[in-house]
Amino acid sequence: MSNSNFTRRGVIKSGAIAGAGVALPTIFTASSAAAYTNEPTGGSVTFGFNVPQTGPYADEGADELRAYELAVEHLNGNGDGGMMNTFSSKSLKGNGILGNKVEFVTGDTQTKSDAARASAKSMIEKDGAIMITGGSSSGVAVAVQGLCQEAGVIFMAGLTHSNDTTGKDKKANGFRHFFNAYMSAAALAPVLSKLYGNDRKAYHLTADYTWGWTQEESIKAASEALGWETINAVKTPLAQTDFSSYIAPVLNSGADVLVLNHYGGNMVNSLTNAVQFGLREKVVNGKNFEIVVPLFSRLMARGAGENIKGILGSTNWHWSLQDEGSKAFVKSFGTKYGFPPSQAAHTVYCQTLLYADAAERAGTFNPCGIGEALEGFEFDGLGNGKTLYRADDHQCFKDVLVVRGKENPTSEFDILEVVEVTPAEQVTYAPDHPMFAGGALGNCNPGA
Amino acid sequence: MLGLNKKDFSLLLVVAALTLFAPFILNPFPEGSGMAQFNAGYPDLMQRFVIFGIFAIGFNILLGLTGYLSFGHAAFLGVGSYSAVWMFKLLSMNVIPAILLAVVVSGLFALVIGFISLRRSGIYFSILTLAFAQMSFNLAYSVLTPITNGETGLQLTLNDPRVLGQSATADGSIPVTSLFGLEMRSTFEMTLGPWLFQFNAGYYLCALILLLSFYLSIRIFRSPFGLMLRAIKSNQTRLNYTGLNARPYTLAAFVISGMYAGLAGALMASMDPLAGAERMQWTASGEVVLMTILGGAGTLIGPVLGAGFIKYFENIFSKINDTVLHGWFEFMPDGLENLIVGILHPFIGKGWHLTLGLLFMLVVIFLPGGLVEGGQRIAKLFRRKKPDDAGDNAQSTPAE
Numbered sequence: 001m002s003n004s005n006f007t008r009r010g011v012i013k014s015g016a017i018a019g020a021g022v023a024l025p026t027i028f029t030a031s032s033a034a035a036y037t038n039e040p041t042g043g044s045v046t047f048g049f050n051v052p053q054t055g056p057y058a059d060e061g062a063d064e065l066r067a068y069e070l071a072v073e074h075l076n077g078n079g080d081g082g083m084m085n086t087f088s089s090k091s092l093k094g095n096g097i098l099g100n101k102v103e104f105v106t107g108d109t110q111t112k113s114d115a116a117r118a119s120a121k122s123m124i125e126k127d128g129a130i131m132i133t134g135g136s137s138s139g140v141a142v143a144v145q146g147l148c149q150e151a152g153v154i155f156m157a158g159l160t161h162s163n164d165t166t167g168k169d170k171k172a173n174g175f176r177h178f179f180n181a182y183m184s185a186a187a188l189a190p191v192l193s194k195l196y197g198n199d200r201k202a203y204h205l206t207a208d209y210t211w212g213w214t215q216e217e218s219i220k221a222a223s224e225a226l227g228w229e230t231i232n233a234v235k236t237p238l239a240q241t242d243f244s245s246y247i248a249p250v251l252n253s254g255a256d257v258l259v260l261n262h263y264g265g266n267m268v269n270s271l272t273n274a275v276q277f278g279l280r281e282k283v284v285n286g287k288n289f290e291i292v293v294p295l296f297s298r299l300m301a302r303g304a305g306e307n308i309k310g311i312l313g314s315t316n317w318h319w320s321l322q323d324e325g326s327k328a329f330v331k332s333f334g335t336k337y338g339f340p341p342s343q344a345a346h347t348v349y350c351q352t353l354l355y356a357d358a359a360e361r362a363g364t365f366n367p368c369g370i371g372e373a374l375e376g377f378e379f380d381g382l383g384n385g386k387t388l389y390r391a392d393d394h395q396c397f398k399d400v401l402v403v404r405g406k407e408n409p410t411s412e413f414d415i416l417e418v419v420e421v422t423p424a425e426q427v428t429y430a431p432d433h434p435m436f437a438g439g440a441l442g443n444c445n446p447g448a
Numbered sequence: 449m450l451g452l453n454k455k456d457f458s459l460l461l462v463v464a465a466l467t468l469f470a471p472f473i474l475n476p477f478p479e480g481s482g483m484a485q486f487n488a489g490y491p492d493l494m495q496r497f498v499i500f501g502i503f504a505i506g507f508n509i510l511l512g513l514t515g516y517l518s519f520g521h522a523a524f525l526g527v528g529s530y531s532a533v534w535m536f537k538l539l540s541m542n543v544i545p546a547i548l549l550a551v552v553v554s555g556l557f558a559l560v561i562g563f564i565s566l567r568r569s570g571i572y573f574s575i576l577t578l579a580f581a582q583m584s585f586n587l588a589y590s591v592l593t594p595i596t597n598g599e600t601g602l603q604l605t606l607n608d609p610r611v612l613g614q615s616a617t618a619d620g621s622i623p624v625t626s627l628f629g630l631e632m633r634s635t636f637e638m639t640l641g642p643w644l645f646q647f648n649a650g651y652y653l654c655a656l657i658l659l660l661s662f663y664l665s666i667r668i669f670r671s672p673f674g675l676m677l678r679a680i681k682s683n684q685t686r687l688n689y690t691g692l693n694a695r696p697y698t699l700a701a702f703v704i705s706g707m708y709a710g711l712a713g714a715l716m717a718s719m720d721p722l723a724g725a726e727r728m729q730w731t732a733s734g735e736v737v738l739m740t741i742l743g744g745a746g747t748l749i750g751p752v753l754g755a756g757f758i759k760y761f762e763n764i765f766s767k768i769n770d771t772v773l774h775g776w777f778e779f780m781p782d783g784l785e786n787l788i789v790g791i792l793h794p795f796i797g798k799g800w801h802l803t804l805g806l807l808f809m810l811v812v813i814f815l816p817g818g819l820v821e822g823g824q825r826i827a828k829l830f831r832r833k834k835p836d837d838a839g840d841n842a843q844s845t846p847a848e
Contacts, residue, residue, distance in 0.1 A: 053766070053798030069771075108766045108798055113601045113724035115762075121492035121720070122763055125646070139599040143722055146603050150624065150633075164600065208590040209599035238589065238599075440606050443620040 036366045037152040037447025038128045045100040045365065047072070047352070048107065048123030050134040050144060051158065055111040056264050057136035059299045060344040064134060064158055065106060066337055067345035071352035074332070075102045082332040086325040086381035087353060091360040098359060105129060111136065113143035120144050124151050130365050131156060131355055133348060138162030138211045145174035152447020154367045156351035159344045161263075161295055163214040166395035167436035172444040173367055175374055175394045177354065178347045179427070181211070182435055184294045184314040185218035187400035187422035191312065193226045196257065196290055203255035204233035205246055205270055207262050215261040217435060219294055223259075231255040236262075236270070243270040247277050256284040258291045267293055268303040275307040296403055298342050301415045308405035308415060315401050317346040317383055318418055326383040340413050350382045354389075368444040386424070392431035394441070397424050456666050459748060463662055467655040470494055471645045478642030482776060486764060491635055491648035492719075493763050497756045498651070498658040499715045504739045504751030505658075505665050506708020511737070512746035513674060514701050515681035519574045519733050520561070520581030524554040524706040526588065526728035528713025530595070533602045533723045540613035541623045543632065543653070543718040547711065554710020555703055562702035566695055569684065581733050588725040601724030625718050627653060632719055650719045657715065658752075661708060666748060668704070677701050709736075742811055744818030753819045758804065765800040 040046075049068045052061035073079045077094035084092050096102050105127045107119030116135070123129040132148050133156035135141035141160035148155035149171040157165055157176040161184070166176050192200075202223055206216040212235070220230055231253050236246055247270070250258055258279060262270050274280075274291055282289040296313030319330045319340035329349065333341040341349070354374065362369035375391035387398040403416040429436070449457045466473065475489030488494070507521055528550035535546035565576040588596040596602055606616045610623070617623050625632045632650035639645075668674050679687050680694050687694050717723055726732065735758065743754025773792055777785045795803045815821045 054801065058798070104771075105767060106769045106797070108800070112726040113722065114726055117720060117722065118492060118496065118763060119766070122490060122767065125492055126487065126490040137599075139601060139724070142600045143603070143724065146722065147720070150622070169600065169603070210593075210597075211599070235590070237586070438607075442606055442616075442622070445621050 035446070035448065036368075038124065038130045039448075040100050040128075040130060040365060043100055044103050045097055046123075046127055046129045047102065047104045047355075048120060048127065048129035048132040048134075049104055050107045050109055050116060050120050050123065050132055052111045052136045052140075053106075053108040057111050057159075060136040060159055060264075060297070060342070061109075061134075063299070063342045063345045064136065064348045067333065067341060067349040068104065068133070068352060070333060070336060071349045072102050072104055073336075075352070075356050079336070080332045081328075083325050083329045083349065083353060083382055086328050087357070088380040089357050089361070091357050092353070097356045098363065098365070102356070109135065109137075109140050109144075111140060113139055116140045116144050117147050120147055121151070124148075124153055129153065133351055133355070134158045135160055136344065138165055139209070141165050141176075142169045145169065145171050149173045149442070149445055152367060152445045154355065154370055156348075156355050158348045158351065161215070162211040163218065163435050164210060164439075166393045167214075168439035170393050170439050170441050172371060172394075172441045175351070175354075175389065177351050177396045179314075179316050179398070179400055180395070181215040181218040181294070182429055182433070183400050183427040184215070185222035186427040186429075187314050187402055187420075188219070188292070188294060188312065189222040189226055190422070190426070191402045191420050192223065192228075192292065195312070197287070198227040200228045200257045200287070200290075201231050201255045201285065202228050202257045202259055203231050203250050203253055204259045204261060205243065205250075206233060206235050207238055207266050208235040209238055211263070212261045214435065215294055216259075219259055219261065219292075221435075228257075236266070238266065240266065241269055243273040244277070246270070247273050247279070250274075250279065251277065251282070254284065256287050256289055258289070260291065260293045262293070263295055263297075264300060265303070267300055271304050271307050271311070280310075296416065297344065298413065298415060299344075301405060302412060304405075309407050311405045312419070313403055315403050315416070316343045318343065318401055318403060318416060319346075320414070320416075320418065321383060321401075323381075323383060323385065325381045329383060346383060350384075353382065354379075367446050371444045388424070390431070392441075393436065397428050399424050400427050450663070452666060452670070456670065456748075460659070460663060460666065463749065463752070464659055467498060467658060470497070470651075470655070471647055475643060475645055479644045480642065485768060485772060488760055488764060489646065491633075491646055491651050493759065494648065494651045495654050495715075495719045496759045496763070498654040499712050499719070500736075500739065500755035500759055501752040502654075502658050502661045502715065503709055503712035503736055504743065504755045505661055506705040506712070507736045508705075508740050508745060508747075508751040509665060509668060509677075509708070510701050510705040511740055512751075513669070513677035513681060514698050516566075516569065516698060516702070517574045517737065518565075518577040518702070518705075519730065519737065520577030520579075520584075521705070521709050521736050522728050522730070522732035523561070523581040523584040524558055524709035525713040525716075525732065526584065526723065526725070527557050528554045528710030529717045529723035529727055530588075530602060530713075531710070532714040532717035533604070533721055534595075536604055536610075536625065536717070536721050537602075537608040538611065540610055541625050542613070543625055543627050543714075546625075546718060547714040550710045550714030550717070551707050554713065555707040557710075558703045558706025559699070562699050562706070566698050566702060578730060578733070581728060582730055585725055585728040585730070588728055596723070596725060599725065601722050604721050625650075625721055654715050654719070657711070661711070662748070662752070669748060673697070673700070738808065742808060742818055744820030747818070747820045750818050750820040757819065761800055761804045761807075765796055765803055766798070768796040770797070 051064045074082045074084050109116035120132050131154045135158045138160040141157045145155045155174040163181050204216050206212040260270050279289050291311050293313040296315045301308045330340050358370045358373035359365050362373040374389050377389045380386050384398040387396050400422045401418050402420045404419050406417045409415050471489050475487045477483035477487050531550040531553040532546035535549050561580045604622050630649050634649045636647040676697050739754035739758050740751045744750025773789045777788050
């Protein structure tokens with residue numbers, strides 16, 4: 001190695017060190033000034049919308065993104081204000097949040113924990129997002145919730161139905177508006193008993209992963225409490241597309257109810273197979289054979305087409321509800337996009353509003369302040385009636401809808417009819433319920 | 449120097465300089481400017497660049513030298529991640545034991561899979577490794593849930609024993625990964641005028657390990673062992689006829705590259721203590737193949753470039769949405785603005801796969817040697833006086 005080469009490097013090196021030395025004072029001022037991660041400066045605040053834009057839940061993700069954009073529009077005082085006008089808390093003025101204009105960044109979770117965390121991390125580290133929201137799968141929601149806890153930002157969960165999100169994997173910085181598997185089961189049980197009687201024999205097909213298991217566990221517990229008998233519960237691989245080999249044994253099992261603990265494409269395929277096998281026309285033990293799909297969504301129902309008619313399930317919200325909040329939301333969503341919103345769109349819109357309102361009431365974006373403002377917060381006017389954000393596990397408690405596939409749909413969106421609105425008291429459980437035990441919220445983490 | 453010839457040593461120096469100054473190089477645009485969207489100099493992405501660089505370097509030892517195309521390398525990455533997270537759960541939050549265990553476990557795993565898969569070569573080998581990886585993925589997703597926590601992924605909790613560390617910090621949160629007290633997530637921010645540069649402890653640990661892995665890979669490429677592996681690639685039958693048993697060599701290469709993958713998995717878990725089953729899916733295995741081919745299989749630096757290229761697209765292009773586009777083309781008349789945004793729409797945001805696919809096709813068709821060949825062609829334009837040198841390079845494996 002020659003000497004001249006060495007000195008040139010030396011010059012560059014010492015230059016860099018000198019530059020760093022000059023900049024050093026600013027480093028300390030920069031890091032000590034922030035009281036919490038990504039404290040907004042300069043009159044704007046950034047939200048991170050982390051939804052699946054590719055993969056099996058891309059439909060839900062796209063609808064969520066529409067609702068987020070609508071919520072940001074309303075928060076900044078554009079559009080007709082939507083549910084901000086019907087929301088029981090009146091802190092939001094349509095001038096952003098605490099005078100800061102709301103901006104947002106989007107990312108693709110690909111319905112993979114890794115990609116979702118990478119995307120959320122880049123929002124926090126690069127774009128300075130103060131709050132992350134989204135998710136269309138419980139695994140992703142739990143993973144991103146953990147990340148937000150570590151990084152010190154708030155996570156407002158989107159479409160996640162597993163008990164674990166606010167059960168054993170709950171976190172102090174994470175909040176869920178959507179209902180869960182236990183609530184689905186608790187809401188369905190009385191309706192099942194009323195429509196199908198108390199001496200049924202059930203056969204479960206369950207998607208073989210966390211959500212499927214908690215769903216199966218919840219439904220089993222609720223239906224067995226009615227007096228139903230569980231004949232068999234079979235786990236199906238998540239990637240399965242043809243369920244014929246799983247449906248055939250149902251025919252000779254002596255069961256008279258089939259419970260499909262499937263979601264998304266899985267449910268569309270398994271239901272279609274079940275109908276093709278003529279299960280709906282069968283009479284077993286002197287009773288009509290019935291099919292139950294515990295978690296329904298309109299997007300799924302559309303995929304299943306004709307087969308969905310008369311099938312019972314539960315849902316968080318439906319656009320045909322006639323309360324003021326729902327009507328206002330459907331109107332502003334419909335005006336902007338030309339079709340009614342799905343339950344995924346509804347829950348993320350509510351979550352964005354709830355976050356903004358909490359920040360406004362707390363007077364700060366500090367995650368700990370927001371946590372305090374949301375814990376035990378009671379509100380109304382967001383389409384689900386009176387709702388409580390419980391402090392013990394950051395889960396919302398509200399009415400659950402039991403729905404059925406419509407026999408005579410009038411449009412491609414009018415597929416489900418509401419059979420019963422199960423009141424919140426019936427689906428409420430103790431925070432230390434065995435299905436939710438094993439986790440701890442920990443303390444709120446403001447980061448920095 | 450360091451047992452390398454001058455050319456390799458200067459290559460090592462270039463890589464060292466690139467990784468050392470990455471926070472500057474990857475952040476060329478000032479904060480708040482329109483182009484800041486394209487900055488990649490934030491800790492998470494920089495960590496990903498070097499971690500996947502390590503993964504691809506290891507993969508290249510197998511594909512580039514022996515020519516065996518493994519379609520199941522993500523399994524080793526996943527095994528490494530799971531081992532590392534278990535170390536964080538049971539032992540302590542120090543990354544050293546986690547990395548060591550991960551490398552050992554993935555090495556053993558590679559030994560078993562390699563022993564079976566290497567009985568065949570060519571497409572049969574690829575399919576066998578693919579089958580093993582898919583098997584690992586499905587096991588991790590459902591049957592092995594007590595170990596892997598299934599779809600949710602293995603995470604740290606407040607109830608973990610952590611016998612050498614603490615279950616929870618004084619303020620009741622989960623402790624963070626560290627290297628003897630130096631927190632992996634701690635970031636040093638430097639503001640220079642409108643620019644903001646972030647120096648992250650975890651990134652520099654990964655970068656240091658990348659340099660070591662890169663150095664080791666150069667030594668393997670230049671060693672008699674490396675030469676033997678190249679002989680296997682060029683004609684295995686001939687090698688067999690000369691009385692040499694090729695299998696121990698291929699097995700060794702397979703295990704080494706499996707250990708590299710395990711190392712990368714452990715580093716991923718060290719930077720972000722979570723291990724998910726998707727890490728083992730076949731698409732993840734395919735990704736490292738793409739990285740290596742895109743950068744230039746059989747070259748030293750190619751895989752690192754390819755890894756950076758793909759991760760950049762995944763993280764930067766997927767985040768450009770229509771609102772951002774409208775921001776860029778604001779100055780145009782409304783109709784034209786909407787037209788341009790409409791044309792670009794399929795290529796950004798959720799369409800990043802499409803853009804990447806197009807670029808991959810362009811590279812494979814016009815630069816069969818990968819990005820490295822592109823670099824060589826550019827270099828040749830500036831250095832026309834030494835054509836012999838370039839010809840010599842092309843005949844043997846291009847080294848830079």
